[in-house]
Amino acid sequence: MPPYSIVTVPPATASRPASMAASTSPPHPIIPFIGGDGTGPDIRRPSHAVFDAAVQKPYGSQRRIAWMEVIAGEKAFNRFKDWRPEDTVNYVCLRPVRWFAGVPSPVKCPEQVDMVIFPENTEDIYAGIEWPAESAEARKLIAFLQGEMGVRKIRFPATSGTGVKPVSREGTERLARAAIDYALRHQRRSLTSCTRATS
Numbered sequence: 001m002p003p004y005s006i007v008t009v010p011p012a013t014a015s016r017p018a019s020m021a022a023s024t025s026p027p028h029p030i031i032p033f034i035g036g037d038g039t040g041p042d043i044r045r046p047s048h049a050v051f052d053a054a055v056q057k058p059y060g061s062q063r064r065i066a067w068m069e070v071i072a073g074e075k076a077f078n079r080f081k082d083w084r085p086e087d088t089v090n091y092v093c094l095r096p097v098r099w100f101a102g103v104p105s106p107v108k109c110p111e112q113v114d115m116v117i118f119p120e121n122t123e124d125i126y127a128g129i130e131w132p133a134e135s136a137e138a139r140k141l142i143a144f145l146q147g148e149m150g151v152r153k154i155r156f157p158a159t160s161g162t163g164v165k166p167v168s169r170e171g172t173e174r175l176a177r178a179a180i181d182y183a184l185r186h187q188r189r190s191l192t193s194c195t196r197a198t199s
Contacts, residue, residue: 004087006080010066028066032091037073083128092178093121116188118179123171130163138162 010030035044048067055063071079072088095117099110107113120126131137141162145151154160176193183191 004090006085007068007070007087010068027063030066030068032068032070034070034072034088035075037075040073084122089122092175093119094178094182095119116182116186118175118182120171120175123167124165125163127164127166129166131161133159133161135161 010028033044033048035041048065051065055065070088070091072084074083076085076088077083096115097117098114099105099112101111103110105113131141138161141164142154142157142160145154146157179191182188
């Protein structure tokens with residue numbers, strides 16, 4: 001793994017990043033996590049206990065997860081005055097989705113479910129550039145949008161919260177590159193690009 005300035009990586013002698021292939025999984029795979037704000041810690045703590053118990057039951061002390069905290073949100077801001085430190089942004093959000101025999105499923109052919117999702121979670125609405133309704137900042141931005149940019153689609157400008165959703169070429173290329181690299185390295189048969197945009 002590359003060097004990081006604020007992230008503590010588990011010892012390389014015992015761990016390496018987790019792999020989707022069971023035959024290549026190390027005894028102590030590194031699983032990065034973000035503790036989260038709000039209800040995040042309340043969910044994360046028992047989740048770790050469940051995952052650790054699920055590994056311990058079949059493997060005993062032979063295998064365990066090496067949890068690695070990647071800092072973001074309020075904790076990062078309080079410590080580093082940065083909501084999303086560069087160390088954290090260097091990771092991509094990788095979500096493998098597959099079915100395991102014996103697990104109930106609501107779909108007709110669960111054995112065909114085998115995908116890896118790379119969602120964008122550093123730009124767009126996730127950038128967190130927002131102001132609450134009726135705040136001075138929201139009023140100022142709405143006035144600029146209406147007066148300088150000619151925006152007429154804000155239904156209730158006097159009571160609307162506002163947000164800016166930046167989407168950069170660099171951020172898009174970074175995510176696409178990570179997905180393509182993963183697909184090539186793991187010999188995936190296809191890669192699909194999609195958007196949540198609505199017409």
